[in-house]
Amino acid sequence: MRFPTISAIAIASVFLFDTVLSATPAEWRGRSIYQVFTDRFAPTDSTTKPSCPSGYGGYCGGTWQGIISKLDYIQGMGFTAIWISPVVEQVADPSRGYHGYSAQDLYSVNTNFGSADDLKALAAALKSRGMYPGLLESCADISTYLMVDVVANHMASDDAAESIDYTIINPFNDKKYFHDICWVTDYNNQTNVELCWLGNDQYPLPDLNTTRTDVRSMFSSWVEYLVSTYSIDGLRVDTVKHVEGPFWSIFNSASGVYNVGEVADGNVPYVCPYQNYMDGVLAYPTYYQATEFFSDTSATSLNFVNEVKAMNSQCKDTTLLGSFSENHDQPRFAYYTSDLVLARNILVFTMLQDGIPIVYQGQEQHFSGAGDPYDREALWTSNYDTSAPLYELTKQMNAIRSLAIAKSSDYLTWHTQIVYSDAHNVAFRKGTSSYMILMVVNNLGEQAENYSVTMPSVGFPAGLTVVDVLSCNNVTVDANGGLAAAFVGGLPMVYYPYFLLPGTGWCGY
Ligand SMILES: *[C@@H]1O[C@H](CO)[C@@H](O)[C@H](O)[C@H]1NC(C)=O
Ligand SMILES: *[C@@H]1O[C@H](CO)[C@@H](O)[C@H](O)[C@H]1NC(C)=O
Ligand SMILES: *[C@@H]1O[C@H](CO)[C@@H](O)[C@H](O)[C@H]1NC(C)=O
Ligand SMILES: *[C@@H]1O[C@H](CO)[C@@H](O)[C@H](O)[C@H]1NC(C)=O
Numbered sequence: 157m158r159f160p161t162i163s164a165i166a167i168a169s170v171f172l173f174d175t176v177l178s179a180t181p182a183e184w185r186g187r188s189i190y191q192v193f194t195d196r197f198a199p200t201d202s203t204t205k206p207s208c209p210s211g212y213g214g215y216c217g218g219t220w221q222g223i224i225s226k227l228d229y230i231q232g233m234g235f236t237a238i239w240i241s242p243v244v245e246q247v248a249d250p251s252r253g254y255h256g257y258s259a260q261d262l263y264s265v266n267t268n269f270g271s272a273d274d275l276k277a278l279a280a281a282l283k284s285r286g287m288y289p290g291l292l293e294s295c296a297d298i299s300t301y302l303m304v305d306v307v308a309n310h311m312a313s314d315d316a317a318e319s320i321d322y323t324i325i326n327p328f329n330d331k332k333y334f335h336d337i338c339w340v341t342d343y344n345n346q347t348n349v350e351l352c353w354l355g356n357d358q359y360p361l362p363d364l365n366t367t368r369t370d371v372r373s374m375f376s377s378w379v380e381y382l383v384s385t386y387s388i389d390g391l392r393v394d395t396v397k398h399v400e401g402p403f404w405s406i407f408n409s410a411s412g413v414y415n416v417g418e419v420a421d422g423n424v425p426y427v428c429p430y431q432n433y434m435d436g437v438l439a440y441p442t443y444y445q446a447t448e449f450f451s452d453t454s455a456t457s458l459n460f461v462n463e464v465k466a467m468n469s470q471c472k473d474t475t476l477l478g479s480f481s482e483n484h485d486q487p488r489f490a491y492y493t494s495d496l497v498l499a500r501n502i503l504v505f506t507m508l509q510d511g512i513p514i515v516y517q518g519q520e521q522h523f524s525g526a527g528d529p530y531d532r533e534a535l536w537t538s539n540y541d542t543s544a545p546l547y548e549l550t551k552q553m554n555a556i557r558s559l560a561i562a563k564s565s566d567y568l569t570w571h572t573q574i575v576y577s578d579a580h581n582v583a584f585r586k587g588t589s590s591y592m593i594l595m596v597v598n599n600l601g602e603q604a605e606n607y608s609v610t611m612p613s614v615g616f617p618a619g620l621t622v623v624d625v626l627s628c629n630n631v632t633v634d635a636n637g638g639l640a641a642a643f644v645g646g647l648p649m650v651y652y653p654y655f656l657l658p659g660t661g662w663c664g665y
Contacts, residue, residue: 179301179389181435181476184414184512185568186561187237187301188554190230191516193484194241194269195254196534198222208534210525213251216534220270220278227281229540233520233547234554237301237512238282239392242266243275243382247312252359255484255532256305257394258312261326262378272385278302279387301389303416304382308375308407309395310354310361317353317360327374328364335363340398350400366403375403376410383411390414392478396430396437397421404433416478416512420485424463428471436476439511442467443480450481450502451492453601456579464509464584468571475569477511482519488531490524495601497646500549504626504648507553508595509584510572520547549626556593556625556650556662563656564591576611581643585615592616594651596641604646613637621654628663630654 199206200221208216223240230238242256245264252258256266265272282300311328313320322331337360338352355361364371382388396404396417408415416436419427422444430437441463449460468474481502482488489499499522507513518525521538522545525531541547560567567587576583581598594614598604616622616633623630624641626649633639641649657665 179413181414184237184301184390184435185475186558187512188235188507188557189237189239189301189303189478189512189514190233190235191239191480191483191514192223192230192241193517193532194218194220194223194256196532197517198226198536200225200270202226205536206534208537210533211530213254213529215250215254215268218269218534220274224278224281226540227285229542231285231300232542233515233550234558235300235515236554237303237390239303239305239390239514240278241269242305242307242394243269243386247314249314249359252312257307258361259307260312260324263326263381275386283387302387303390303392304386304388305392305394306379306382307394308364308366308403309398310363312355312361315360317355317357317362320360320362322362325362327378328371333364333368333371335365349398354395354398363398366399372403372406375407379407379411383413388413390416393417393434396434397426401430401433404430408434414476416476424466424470428467431472431476436473436478436512437471438478438480438483438514439467439474439509442509443486446481446502446505447489447492450498450505450597450599451489453495453498453580453599453603455599457577457582457599461574461577461582464572464574468510474510474571478514479506479509479511480514480516481506482516482531483514484516484532485528486531487527488523488525489519490522491526491531493601494524496522496545497602497604498599499546501597501599501646501648503546503549504553504595504650505584505597507550508557508586508593508650510586513553513557515550520544520550522546552626553650556652559656559660559662560587560591560593560652564588567591567593573615575614576609578609581609581641583611583614583641589615589617590620590653591656592653594622594639594649596649596651598643598646598648600643600646602646604643606642606644608640608642610638610640614639616651616653622651623654623657623663623665624649624651625657625662626650 195218197218199217200219202225206217244259245261246253247258247260340352342348353363390413397419415434417434419430419437422441424441445460445463572586575585583596620633
């Protein structure tokens with residue numbers, strides 16, 4: 157197989173990104189995000205490999221300086237943004253602090269990850285060095301976006317629920333800011349989900365009364381401070397469904413940057429309305445259906461196809477959603493199946509469906525951890541192998557997406573259409589006719605036979621020569637706009653017009 161490479165000339169036009177301080181949703185749309193779980197990404201001294209047993213619940217030693225030292229690894233895949241773990245000071249208990257979702261002081265940083273200056277140095281390093289798809293060696297004027305994970309639903313305490321010392325919680329240093337104690341027990345009862353506490357009596361996450369005017373304005377002040385102090389370009393927002401929607405409008409607007417929220421639920425009519433309160437949400441419903449489809453060769457495509465269509469019709473703007481297939485809360489894809497061909501298919505789908513693609517550290521290394529905490533493997537165990545097959549595929553998908561964005565002004569805002577599906581194959585069109593990408597994925601896996609599927613009318617103009625940029629096979633679109641896709645060994649296909657390829661380096665053109 158020839159691995160396509162991308163030339164400097166072809167890529168130069170991709171990088172007309174604005175480099176203003178606060179990045180808007182429109183500026184985020186063309187980005188792609190690498191999710192860094194800070195404690196498990198890289199230690200400050202990259203010659204060491206701290207011990208970090210599977211499922212370990214404590215600090216393993218990843219730092220912000222460690223991230224700086226490994227930016228080449230991320231840059232090599234073509235990402236244009238990173239999302240890092242929450243940065244604020246945590247409770248003392250390391251088993252609750254290493255992930256960052258147990259804050260005690262919003263105005264101090266988690267010194268296990270470094271100093272405030274280290275975090276500023278990370279922001280500066282991202283801004284001063286361009287990250288770009290493909291293999292271009294230098295491109296100084298592109299900044300890489302920094303997205304930080306934030307929590308506004310709750311704070312945390314080392315004390316038992318009934319005996320919390322509120323005075324050490326900053327800035328919410330009084331019981332009055334919090335809801336009375338009750339536990340989230342019933343996810344079908346939205347009042348219970350919003351007013352009650354996560355955690356338990358021994359490990360409580362005191363739940364803020366976010367309807368209070370003072371709590372809202374304290375959060376607005378804090379998020380403005382955080383974004384400006386650390387030059388943050390976007391926020392990943394935790395536990396969104398545990399707070400009433402109107403709070404998020406205020407928070408999102410105070411932050412002045414793109415917000416993407418975690419509404420961890422598979423129900424489209426439940427998840428989509430949160431996009432009325434914030435710029436984007438993580439595409440959890442699609443995630444669940446994609447995982448079921450791609451991880452099981454006997455599954456049929458119906459639920460997956462219907463979910464993509466439902467998201468498209470019910471979410472305010474799917475092009476601002478976060479598209480993902482792994483994160484630090486869910487079992488890895490390779491936990492369900494070790495089949496690398498299936499992993500390729502779901503990765504291609506994740507990178508090219510509507511929305512801002514997000515790849516979680518370790519996905520590119522085909523890590524296979526089960527659910528939290530086993531999905532938080534130390535990345536250094538991989539030796540940051542840049543020849544890993546999914547590392548290469550991620551690089552290719554960032555590159556073809558960036559090429560499509562550069563060649564067509566409405567590529568990003570064009571809503572994905574499913575133009576063909578049968579039991580095991582699904583074809584997606586994104587973009588106007590002569591400039592679109594046709595993505596064809598399947599769930600047949602490594603054992604798949606070779607076969608051909610003729611898809612009537614996929615969207616390309618009749619007679620156009622298109623190239624599957626992954627296999628470099630040429631196909632001519634027939635007189636009816638149809639295309640005969642030759643499946644080889646279950647691999648995904650990404651068709652792009654031939655006339656847009658000369659000079660790019662793809663497939664030797
Ligand atoms: C929903 O939860 C609230 C808060 O826990 C509780 O007061 C209420 O009784 C619950 N409603 C139902 C129908 O269970
Ligand atoms: C939250 O604060 C509001 C405004 O002060 C108050 O009216 C309400 O009772 C509080 N809610 C709860 C559940 O404590
Ligand atoms: C499928 O096609 C590929 C490429 O033409 C070929 O290398 C492979 O042997 C074929 N596999 C089978 C099972 O026929
Ligand atoms: C693909 O099509 C183009 C345009 O017709 C042609 O120049 C090129 O040689 C073809 N490549 C292959 C591998 O068939």
